[in-house]
Each structure stands twice: as C-alpha cells, then as structure tokens.
Amino acid sequence: MYKNIEEITGKKACSSTGCLKAKNGDIIIDKERILERWVEYIEELFNDNRKEYDVMKRNFAGPPILKDEIIECEEFLLQHCRGLMSSQRVTHTKFKFQDARSDDCLEVIIPEVAEESYGLYIWPCSPVLAQYVWQKRCYLDKKHILELSAGTALPGIVAAKCGAVVTLSDHIASPRCLDRCRHSAETNSLPDVRVVGITWGRISQELCDLKPIDIILASDCFYDTKDFEDVLMTMAFLLENNPSAEIWVSYQERSSERSIKYLLDKWDLSAEELDFPNMDQLDSSYENYKAHVIELFSIRRKDYKR
Numbered sequence: 614m615y616k617n618i619e620e621i622t623g624k625k626a627c628s629s630t631g632c633l634k635a636k637n638g639d640i641i642i643d644k645e646r647i648l649e650r651w652v653e654y655i656e657e658l659f660n661d662n663r664k665e666y667d668v669m670k671r672n673f674a675g676p677p678i679l680k681d682e683i684i685e686c687e688e689f690l691l692q693h694c695r696g697l698m699s700s701q702r703v704t705h706t707k708f709k710f711q712d713a714r715s716d717d718c719l720e721v722i723i724p725e726v727a728e729e730s731y732g733l734y735i736w737p738c739s740p741v742l743a744q745y746v747w748q749k750r751c752y753l754d755k756k757h758i759l760e761l762s763a764g765t766a767l768p769g770i771v772a773a774k775c776g777a778v779v780t781l782s783d784h785i786a787s788p789r790c791l792d793r794c795r796h797s798a799e800t801n802s803l804p805d806v807r808v809v810g811i812t813w814g815r816i817s818q819e820l821c822d823l824k825p826i827d828i829i830l831a832s833d834c835f836y837d838t839k840d841f842e843d844v845l846m847t848m849a850f851l852l853e854n855n856p857s858a859e860i861w862v863s864y865q866e867r868s869s870e871r872s873i874k875y876l877l878d879k880w881d882l883s884a885e886e887l888d889f890p891n892m893d894q895l896d897s898s899y900e901n902y903k904a905h906v907i908e909l910f911s912i913r914r915k916d917y918k919r
C-alpha cells in the first residue's frame with residue numbers, strides 16, 4: 614500500500630528507517646502516534662483535490678476494448694444509418710380492396726423504399742395476388758398462411774387483415790427485406806404477424822420450425838431461371854409437412870421460353886391455372902401491373918387428392 618501511495622502521490626511520507634514524520638516535520642516513533650499519522654495521511658489522500666499528474670494520464674492505458682464491443686457498435690451504427698437512409702426514401706402506397714356485391718372493403722398501406730434491392734418495393738405480381746387473396750377471403754379465417762419472399766408483403770398483409778394467421782418471410786441474408794415485412798405489418802397494425810428468414814433451397818431451422826401451413830403465397834419468386842429449382846425445392850419441402858396445402862403463385866411473364874414444367878415433374882408437383890381476379894375492383898395509385906403479363910396458378914403435390 615505504501616508503495617502504491619508513493620507511486621500515486623509522488624511524495625514520500627516515511628523515511629527509509631521505518632519511522633514517520635508528523636505534518637510539522639517532527640519524527641514520530643511512538644506506535645500509536647504512527648498509526649494516528651497514517652489515518653490522518655490516508656484521509657488526506659482521499660480528500661485530495663489537487664489536479665492529477667500528467668504522467669498518470671499518459672501511462673493510463675485503461676482496460677482493452679473487446680473486439681465484440683467494436684462489432685456491436687459497428688452494427689448499431691450501420692442499423693441506425695440504414696434506418697435513417699431508408700426512412701428518408703419511404704413512400705406509402707394505399708390499396709383499397711372492394712367488393713361490387715357487398716359493402717366489404719379493406720384499406721392497406723404499404724411502405725416501400727425506392728432502392729435497387731428487389732424486396733424493398735412492390736412488384737407488379739403483388740397486387741394481382743393480393744386481389745386474388747381478397748376475393749378468397751371467406752376461406753382464410755384462422756388459416757395458416759406463409760408468404761415466401763414477401764418483400765413489402767401486400768398479399769400476406771391482406772390475408773392477415775382477412776383473419777388468417779400469417780407468417781411473412783424473405784431471404785435470411787436480406788435483413789432489409791425482412792425489415793420491409795415487419796414495417797408493412799406494423800403500418801397495418803398487425804402485431805401478431807411473424808417474420809422469419811427463409812432462403813430458397815436451404816433447409817434451415819426456421820423452415821423446419823414452421824407449423825403446418827395451409828396456404829403459401831409466392832409473388833414474383835420465379836424471375837431468375839437459375840433459382841427456379843431452389844424455389845420449387847422449398848415449396849416441395851413445405852408441402853411435405855402438409856400434403857393438402859396449396860401454393861398460390863403470381864408470375865410475371867418475362868420470356869415465353871421459360872418453363873417450370875420439367876422441374877415440377879422432378880419435384881412431384883403439379884400446377885393449375887387460377888381464375889384471374891377482377892382488378893377493376895382494386896383502387897390504388899399503383900398501376901404497374903397493367904403494363905405486364907401476369908399469370909396466377911396454384912401448385913400442389915402431384916399425389917394430392919381433392
């Protein structure tokens with residue numbers, strides 16, 4: 614302790630002979646007086662308000678910063694900056710679903726971000742599948758529905774608004790797309806909608822943990838031929854868990870030479886065209902789907918018996 618005090622204060626309070634000096638410089642040899650002087654001296658140290666020696670500041674290395682702390686901090690800053698960047702460019706698009714034969718109607722607002730990444734904005738397939746979901750709403754109450762590669766998730770949000778138990782998903786390595794799913798659910802006051810990362814062609818824990826699904830929604834998942842088989846493999850896996858489940862797919866024709874027929878056979882799946890919904894009953898400023906050829910079909914297991 615003495616050594617530490619000496620280092621901290623840079624002054625000696627005791628002579629090398631072991632005796633102590635009183636404040637006034639007198640030598641103290643009495644044991645009790647020595648103890649009293651120590652008490653006095655230590656109290657002075659605790660109440661010492663003098664400024665610190667520069668040498669102490671220079672030598673004070675402090676505890677090392679852990680790598681994990683830096684990574685955590687970096688992630689926080691990245692998320693924060695992403696949030697700031699995306700919140701600046703978010704636009705809100707309103708969709709009003711109606712029914713000519715009743716007063717039923719539903720308003721949904723989809724926040725989208727105008728950036729290059731695929732899942733951040735609405736694709737033309739999405740309102741078409743959403744309108745189909747709306748027209749099938751009387752079958753959806755309490756049904757378990759998974760939207761694959763949902764992006765801004767319009768069809769899944771409509772399903773949830775119609776009473777379905779909905780899980781939205783997107784590529785596990787696309788946190789910004791998963792954020793879009795969450796944001797769409799929050800914007801439409803759907804706190805019970807779950808969001809999970811599911812990547813085509815990958816049997817992940819998240820995929821295995823899903824409860825049996827009744828209907829799978831897939832809007833514009835078949836756009837790059839190199840991924841077609843991975844998409845179908847994920848679909849086949851989901852149907853394995855619930856063989857009576859059905860997949861509602863909206864597909865944008867980008868080339869007439871593309872076909873999934875051979876791959877459907879390979880995965881023991883079959884496809885059937887669905888009735889195209891009446892798009893006149895959808896009211897929205899988003900009208901991109903009108904400029905494209907969109908098809909709707911259902912995929913089931915080949916061995917499914919109606």
Ligand SMILES: C[S@@+](CC[C@H](N)C(=O)[O-])C[C@H]1O[C@@H](n2cnc3c(N)ncnc32)[C@H](O)[C@@H]1O
Nearest residue numbers: 731732735736739762763764784812813832833
């Ligand atoms: C053309 S966008 C369609 C988005 C949305 N379904 C729609 O129609 O507006 C394709 C979607 O597939 C997702 N995606 C791309 N690669 C994927 C992969 N390997 N696994 C899962 N999803 C993927 C993208 O993140 C994006 O959300």
